[in-house]
Amino acid sequence: MLREQVVVSATTPSGSVRSHTVNEFLTFRLGNEEYGIEILKVQEIRGYDSITQIANAPSFIKGVVNLRGVIVPIVDMRIKFGLSDADYNQFTVVIILNVASRVMGIVVDGVSDVISLDAEQMRPAPGLGPVIDTEYIMGLGTVDERMLILIDIEKLMGSSDMGLLDNSLN
Amino acid sequence: MSTDLEQFYEIFFEESSELLADMETCLLRLDVNSPDLEDLNAIFRAAHSIKGGAGTFGFTDMTETTHMLETLLDKLRKGELEVRSEMVDAFLKAGDVIKEQLAGHRGEGQADPAAAAAICEELKRLSDEVLVPPAIEIPIINTKTEIIPVENEVAVDEIRPVSMDDSSKLTYCIQFSNDGMSNATIENLFANLKQLGIVENNTPKNEKELCKLKLTTSNSEEDIWETLAFVVDPANLKIEVDSSDSAEVNVTETRISDATHANVESLVEEDVCATTPMPPAPGYGFFPGAPAAPKDIDDSEFNLNSPQQQSVGSNKNELQATSNKPSSKANTTTPANEASSIRVSVEKVDQMINLVGELVITQAMLAQTASQFDPVVFEKLHSGMNQLERNTRDLQESVMSIRMMPISFVFSRYPRVVRDLASKLNKRVELKTVGENTELDKSLIEKIADPLTHLVRNSLDHGIETPERRIAAGKVAQGTITLRAFHQGGSIVIEVSDDGAGLNRGKILAKARERGLPVHDGMTDQEVWLLIFEAGFSTAEAVTDVSGRGVGMDVVKRNIQSMGGRIDIESVFGVGTRISIRLPLTLAILDGLSVAVGDQMFIVPLNYITESLQPSAADIKTVSGHGRVVQVRGEYLPVIALHEVFNLRPNVTAVHEGILVILEAEGYKAALFVDDLVGQHQVVIKSLESNYRRVQGVSGATIMGDGKVALILDTAALVLSSKQEFV
Numbered sequence: 074m075l076r077e078q079v080v081v082s083a084t085t086p087s088g089s090v091r092s093h094t095v096n097e098f099l100t101f102r103l104g105n106e107e108y109g110i111e112i113l114k115v116q117e118i119r120g121y122d123s124i125t126q127i128a129n130a131p132s133f134i135k136g137v138v139n140l141r142g143v144i145v146p147i148v149d150m151r152i153k154f155g156l157s158d159a160d161y162n163q164f165t166v167v168i169i170l171n172v173a174s175r176v177m178g179i180v181v182d183g184v185s186d187v188i189s190l191d192a193e194q195m196r197p198a199p200g201l202g203p204v205i206d207t208e209y210i211m212g213l214g215t216v217d218e219r220m221l222i223l224i225d226i227e228k229l230m231g232s233s234d235m236g237l238l239d240n241s242l243n
Numbered sequence: 244m245s246t247d248l249e250q251f252y253e254i255f256f257e258e259s260s261e262l263l264a265d266m267e268t269c270l271l272r273l274d275v276n277s278p279d280l281e282d283l284n285a286i287f288r289a290a291h292s293i294k295g296g297a298g299t300f301g302f303t304d305m306t307e308t309t310h311m312l313e314t315l316l317d318k319l320r321k322g323e324l325e326v327r328s329e330m331v332d333a334f335l336k337a338g339d340v341i342k343e344q345l346a347g348h349r350g351e352g353q354a355d356p357a358a359a360a361a362i363c364e365e366l367k368r369l370s371d372e373v374l375v376p377p378a379i380e381i382p383i384i385n386t387k388t389e390i391i392p393v394e395n396e397v398a399v400d401e402i403r404p405v406s407m408d409d410s411s412k413l414t415y416c417i418q419f420s421n422d423g424m425s426n427a428t429i430e431n432l433f434a435n436l437k438q439l440g441i442v443e444n445n446t447p448k449n450e451k452e453l454c455k456l457k458l459t460t461s462n463s464e465e466d467i468w469e470t471l472a473f474v475v476d477p478a479n480l481k482i483e484v485d486s487s488d489s490a491e492v493n494v495t496e497t498r499i500s501d502a503t504h505a506n507v508e509s510l511v512e513e514d515v516c517a518t519t520p521m522p523p524a525p526g527y528g529f530f531p532g533a534p535a536a537p538k539d540i541d542d543s544e545f546n547l548n549s550p551q552q553q554s555v556g557s558n559k560n561e562l563q564a565t566s567n568k569p570s571s572k573a574n575t576t577t578p579a580n581e582a583s584s585i586r587v588s589v590e591k592v593d594q595m596i597n598l599v600g601e602l603v604i605t606q607a608m609l610a611q612t613a614s615q616f617d618p619v620v621f622e623k624l625h626s627g628m629n630q631l632e633r634n635t636r637d638l639q640e641s642v643m644s645i646r647m648m649p650i651s652f653v654f655s656r657y658p659r660v661v662r663d664l665a666s667k668l669n670k671r672v673e674l675k676t677v678g679e680n681t682e683l684d685k686s687l688i689e690k691i692a693d694p695l696t697h698l699v700r701n702s703l704d705h706g707i708e709t710p711e712r713r714i715a716a717g718k719v720a721q722g723t724i725t726l727r728a729f730h731q732g733g734s735i736v737i738e739v740s741d742d743g744a745g746l747n748r749g750k751i752l753a754k755a756r757e758r759g760l761p762v763h764d765g766m767t768d769q770e771v772w773l774l775i776f777e778a779g780f781s782t783a784e785a786v787t788d789v790s791g792r793g794v795g796m797d798v799v800k801r802n803i804q805s806m807g808g809r810i811d812i813e814s815v816f817g818v819g820t821r822i823s824i825r826l827p828l829t830l831a832i833l834d835g836l837s838v839a840v841g842d843q844m845f846i847v848p849l850n851y852i853t854e855s856l857q858p859s860a861a862d863i864k865t866v867s868g869h870g871r872v873v874q875v876r877g878e879y880l881p882v883i884a885l886h887e888v889f890n891l892r893p894n895v896t897a898v899h900e901g902i903l904v905i906l907e908a909e910g911y912k913a914a915l916f917v918d919d920l921v922g923q924h925q926v927v928i929k930s931l932e933s934n935y936r937r938v939q940g941v942s943g944a945t946i947m948g949d950g951k952v953a954l955i956l957d958t959a960a961l962v963l964s965s966k967q968e969f970v
Contacts, residue, residue, distance in 0.1 A: 125843065125944075125951060125954065126891070127938055128891075128940060129938075136952075137931065137944060139951065142929070143934065144930070144931055146934055146935040175933070177934055
């Protein structure tokens with residue numbers, strides 16, 4: 074089961090989802106939209122704390138925090154996805170991720186729950202033209218009347234336009 | 244058995260490396276004119292141990308080389324041959340070959356069999372020289388050469404010469420289980436034993452698993468143990484003094500009689516055991532008619548008495564005796580040092596250091612919280628916090644000290660470098676080391692070795708003149724290179740100084756002009772000396788295989804800077820040069836000044852700060868409208884506004900309202916403009932790159948007492964960037 078999921082995330086090309094696998098996703102809100110990321114990539118969830126800014130970093134990189142002695146960079150997904158209001162209130166949380174053998178955090182508007190999706194509930198993302206980069210979207214999930222945007226978080230965080238990794242810059 | 248052995252490979256490799264290093268140290272210490280027997284023995288033991296280990300693991304190439312080494316060494320320590328510098332060279336070379344072979348077995352590179360064969364040949368030649376009349380072979384005329392031929396006769400007659408007094412010979416019964424041993428191993432073992440003395444195989448024909456040998460030798464039981472312990476499982480090994488041999492001196496007889504007593508009645512044996520450690524006199528009492536044995540022999544016998552008797556006495560005691568053996572052996576080969584240390588992997592230590600770092604931070608956080616409580620009401624809490632603080636500090640210090648190693652680990656390799664190079668360049672050089680016990684972090688020890696080697700080679704090649712030139716200059720023919728290490732403040736200083744020619748200012752300037760570097764005659768000496776660290780800079784007239792290509796000094800400088808260190812040169816033409824390297828004690832902790840800009844906190848490494856000041860408005864000038872400079876004691880320094888570099892919103896924008904921190908890096912100065920100074924801290928350096936990428940102007944991060952992250956400024960980069968703006 075566990076291995077299967079890893080295989081899926083590693084081999085599934087963006088936009089298509091292999092059938093007969095059930096994946097668990099952590100869902101969170103960004104503005105009015107609901108997103109999901111693979112639960113196995115999540116290390117922990119914590120409140121939004123004081124952050125040390127990093128000089129000359131892109132605006133969506135809020136800075137770094139001390140996570141029990143480890144320096145962890147924090148990305149604000151709302152700024153990254155260009156959502157208008159990115160205010161910090163008591164619901165603002167940081168999801169600490171373990172991707173590409175690194176630890177990093179993303180700021181979101183709130184965490185909803187963990188849901189399981191089987192293949193029928195997952196649809197490939199439609200081509201949205203040049204408006205949105207669908208490269209990092211694994212697909213769209215439907216639970217009852219809700220629509221989940223499933224993000225390939227590993228690919229997103231490792232991408233060069235995030236500028237989180239040294240090698241992606243070159 | 245072979246599969247079981249593999250788990251011991253690593254131990255063997257490590258031990259062999261250490262033994263080789265020991266051997267080299269002893270060799271270099273060895274005075275050719277009056278060799279210390281103890282040193283020779285130590286070298287022999289090292290070679291012997293390596294050979295034994297290599298034999299066990301089936302590394303035949305190593306066995307062969309060490310065997311040749313051992314043969315020659317054995318003759319030397321028995322005084323059959325005179326030590327000559329030629330031999331020391333051969334030994335050193337053999338050591339190198341064995342090192343290569345060892346690396347080969349480790350899977351790092353490939354040993355050159357031709358080199359091994361060549362060195363074996365040379366060692367063999369050296370040890371065979373004894374056959375030729377020594378009058379021709381050994382031109383050095385002293386009284387000892389006269390004696391040698393006599394002993395040489397013996398050497399020719401017998402294959403294994405035993406030059407010691409016959410009366411000290413003993414016959415031992417050796418019994419061990421050869422279960423699982425190959426024929427080759429047993430043959431090898433026999434060959435080894437034959438070196439010790441006369442071997443007689445008493446193994447019954449129908450006996451498959453038990454080997455019984457009789458060995459008559461002048462060597463102690465310890466030597467036999469050493470020979471066997473590598474091959475035979477000590478639990479199955481039994482060495483006894485042969486009781487049937489009657490032609491022995493009285494000390495042996497004492498023991499034999501003890502043994503017989505013991506066999507008859509174990510109670511008696513107990514008593515005899517109790518009396519053995521006593522001085523010889525009562526022992527002789529048993530045999531009043533026996534002649535007195537030479538003092539030194541019975542001393543050595545007495546040391547061995549107790550375990551031997553136990554092994555003779557009963558099987559129960561035998562176990563104890565065998566378990567005693569290895570420890571006593573370890574004690575004789577290396578004094579005290581080894582017994583009181585353990586091998587721990589570096590990762591474990593690093594993990595511990597990390598955890599302690601966390602503990603320190605947590606403690607600081609707790610202390611900050613506790614300080615808000617009323618000291619009267621919460622008296623106990625406060626005293627507890629004080630104690631916690633003290634304990635954490637002690638713990639941190641002792642954990643850090645685990646990683647600390649004396650610099651002698653690095654220094655010890657240079658006698659060899661200097662020796663080899665000096666003979667190659669026909670120079671006479673003495674290497675002095677001062678402060679070998681100065682400790683610094685292990686990771687720094689590893690990193691400093693290469694740059695330091697380069698500096699030593701440089702001193703030797705460029706610094707020290709040839710003896711003729713030295714004499715012409717009125718100096719002693721022998722040059723001196725001094726390696727010195729000492730602590731100064733929070734850093735360690737390592738100096739390489741020589742009493743050679745010194746740097747030639749004119750030559751360096753001319754060369755710099757030739758290479759198109761921006762130089763002028765008004766440069767200070769210090770600035771001129773720094774030119775030699777430029778890439779591709781060399782003043783050597785000819786390129787040799789030692790130096791002259793101009794690569795190196797720039798690498799040295801870069802390496803030292805990457806360690807957070809600094810390098811300085813002092814030189815007087817014709818008198819000498821001193822290069823000093825200043826390094827932080829450890830890479831994990833840094834002394835820093837915390838400065839505030841807006842709501843952010845930054846750490847400036849303390850070793851770059853020369854001073855901090857609040858300038859008056861009149862001292863601040865602008866250059867061509869924008870670039871600001873500040874006048875500090877007649878010097879104009881560029882002002883780097885940290886909030887501009889990092890795009891922050893500062894609390895103060897006028898320079899004279901804030902603080903200027905004067906930084907000095909790589910010979911350049913600049914003034915860093917910040918809002919305020921906060922305090923001085925020792926901070927634990929954390930990598931920013933482990934989860935993020937490199938950030939311009941920042942060398943790392945740390946966690947402050949309140950749990951927040953503060954960035955550590957890359958001072959050198961900041962200063963250099965200011966230089967680019969203004970030049």
